Amino acid sequence: MSIKKRLIISYIAMLLIPTIIFVVITFFTSGILKNTIKGVYNVGFHGEPVENIIEKDSIAINNIKNYMLSHKKESENANFFENQNKYLNDQTGVAIRKNNNIVYMSPFLKNGVEHNILPKFGEYEGANRPHSIAENKFMLLKQYDFYVEDGSKVSIFLFLNVSSAENIFYSFFIIEVILLVIIFVLTSSILTFIMSKSIVKPLEKLKDGVILIKNGNLDFEINVTSNDEIGELSTAFEEMRFRLKKSLEVQLQYESNRKELISNISHDLKTPVTAIKGYVEGIKDGVADTPEKMDKYINTIYIKATDLDKLIDELFLFSKLDLKKLPFNFEKVDILNYLRDCIEELKFDLDKKNINIKLQCKLLEKIYVTADREKLKRVIMNIINNSVKYMDKDIGEIFINIKNDKNFCTISFKDNGMGISKEAIPYIFDRFYRSDFSRNSETGGSGLGLAISKRIIEEHGGTIWAESENYYGTNIIFKLKKWRDDYGKEDINS
Ligand SMILES: Nc1ncnc2c1ncn2[C@@H]1O[C@H](COP(=O)(O)OP(=O)(O)OP(=O)(O)O)[C@@H](O)[C@H]1O
Ligand SMILES: [Mg+2]
Structure with missing residues (x-):
């Protein structure tokens, strides 16, 4: 596969793999989140438990209303309100207001709920809506208003604390972001490592080969394993090394042939020249003292000179043929x-x-x-x-x-x-x-x-x-x- 294709695939994998892993992990961790929230509020997002809390709210409101309608000195009956509060979900707080006085307030609301931030009589009657009781502190508020016999305005407020859920969602979000970053870093590092290994390793082999050639060593082989651009480069490199080696061998062979040729030529030329020299010396020294002897000597010199001439001709012809210079x-x-x-x-x-x-x-x-x-x-x-x-x-x-x-x-x-x-x-x-x-x-x-x-x-x-x-x-x-x-x-x- 070509490097270009491999890079494209690895980039796609770098995006896809972490995304898939992230989705799968989120799917399973969201189950844990659901259980955690359920654990906190004892409510689920679907089905029964939510209905339970609504039912409990209505019962508590009814109880408090009936009590308020039948008891005038409510301040003496803090225990009753306390019990109603306990009966409710532990993340739900109760506040009861008669005219402008707070008659009862759950302990966990006391720090945050000010008298003046409670909605006015009739403002949110029956509604279930988020309400800010302090900075960054959100609660789900339910308000129930009614008149008692003396014409006083009574409001019952139920606060459902959602800030813990908010915290859970917030930490869940942080964990998810960290997880996403870790998955991205891990998958990109692994894929980059695999990719670089497949590209860098054969390149290093090539580099070693170049160094060997630079040092005059041609007796090695580069094994081509991939069929990408680097594989093609390695094949071309191996071919180049092989040709270089062959041409070097041919050059060495030529060199040794040339030496052999020179020695052969010298030998073959020397033989007739030595003979000619010998006969000429014989004549000079007066060895050929009869006309017959002289004739014989001169004739031999002529034959040897003709041999020499023929040999030089043949050598000349051969060298022209060898150099391909003969038309x-x-x-x-x-x-x-x-x-x-x-x-x-x-x-x-x-x-x-x-x-x-x-x-x-x-x-x-x-x-x-x-x-x-x-x-x-x-x-x-x-x-x-x-x-x-x-x-x-x-x-x-x-x-x-x-x-x-x-x-x-x-x-x-x-x-x-x-x-x-x-x-x-x-x-x-x-x-x-x-x-x-x-x-x-x-x-x-x-x-x-x-x-x-x-x-x-x-x-x-x-x-x-x-x-x-x-x-x-x-x-x-x-x-x-x-x-x-x-x-x-x-x-x-x-
Ligand atoms: N017809 C043949 N019968 C026997 N031997 C032969 C024959 N032709 C060639 N040879 C052998 O082959 C060798 C090479 O022949 P080649 O013609 O190249 O050289 P040469 O005849 O010795 O010398 P040159 O041809 O240069 O005068 C000869 O020396 C000879 O030993
Ligand atoms: Mg011959």
């Missing part, structure tokens, strides 16, 4: 005709060496390949020269075979020479590689022939390989791309 001139080549021309060119020399060369092709149609005529000739000459060089039979044979596939044309050169050992086959296309036998033999050569051929065939988009068996002969095979016109169609012109 290729690809054209449409009729491969059968082309091979026939090559054979024609070589036939005379091969006949002299008792080597038969045969082109075996049963195909009737012409096969066109994409090739650089000059470079392809170099490949073919290298292969045939090798067959001649490493021929150990009295009657040599070279069979050239052509196979026509959909996209490629396969050409093979099979000889009956000395063959190549299984161990040597994988290396014969490496530069400067010569099997031990050929290196020690008189055949001559630098070991660049097949390396050059391989580069040339690869530039053609083809492949080259060898199949051989010691003593029985060698088969060198290469594949060339068939000619395609601009529309990708093959030219089959029979």
Whole structure:
């Protein structure tokens, strides 16, 4: 999941989870509140208990009224009022006023209720309404007015103390606010921790990776576990590390190849130069004292100089191919005709060496390949020269075979020479590689022939390989791309 989505979800969760927890907790705590209030007033918000208090109020008012109507010296009967007060809910207070005199007042009202704040006769008659008896002290007031026989105005006041309920509601509200804050802080901290862990941890891994690369260490791996933006970044980073490592390895390989190349070149150049130097010294010292000897010396110097020239040519060609600086001139080549021309060119020399060369092709149609005529000739000459060089039979044979596939044309050169050992086959296309036998033999050569051929065939988009068996002969095979016109169609012109 993307980081953006995760952030949105976590923000929604930060709002939703605490809200849900808060609602659930409030639901259960409100039950406790209800019971607490019930405990204080012995009333419920629904049903029976409220009716009880109203009934008790009416009974008490009736009792007091009857008593007031029948007793004139009410001051002597404080006990009666006291009993009525006790009969009422313990949060209800009674005040009785006759004309302007307070006849009785419950003890818990005495501190708060002033004579002058009581409503006037007839003002709230029968009403049940809140009344402030002092600052921040609210009570529910019920007033009952009547006249006694002597015409005095009597008012009975019942006060229901609601300030405790108010306090309970107030503390409940405070607890709820604190609870809400705690739930919000807790859920946001937990969610923020989880979110930051999922973002910061992989970032730290990346940071460690960068430090390792900075210190030149590329041998580690970053495990990508998430599939978000950081996961993508880690994958790209891992790819970058892998490529860097590969390119470093290639660079090191190039470096060691370069060293090997220089040592090979120096060795191969030194051999003919040393020989030339030796023969020249021989002439200078007068060792070649007869015309025949002189002739032999000069001839050897010429051959060695020609070898050197050929080697320098091959080295130059190989290095140009290696650096891909040799231009290729690809054209449409009729491969059968082309091979026939090559054979024609070589036939005379091969006949002299008792080597038969045969082109075996049963195909009737012409096969066109994409090739650089000059470079392809170099490949073919290298292969045939090798067959001649490493021929150990009295009657040599070279069979050239052509196979026509959909996209490629396969050409093979099979000889009956000395063959190549299984161990040597994988290396014969490496530069400067010569099997031990050929290196020690008189055949001559630098070991660049097949390396050059391989580069040339690869530039053609083809492949080259060898199949051989010691003593029985060698088969060198290469594949060339068939000619395609601009529309990708093959030219089959029979
Ligand atoms: N037809 C073959 N028969 C036997 N061995 C072969 C044949 N072709 C190649 N080889 C072996 O493969 C090696 C590499 O061949 P390659 O043509 O690259 O070098 P070379 O012939 O030794 O030297 P160069 O071609 O540079 O004069 C040879 O030294 C030889 O041992
Ligand atoms: Mg060769």
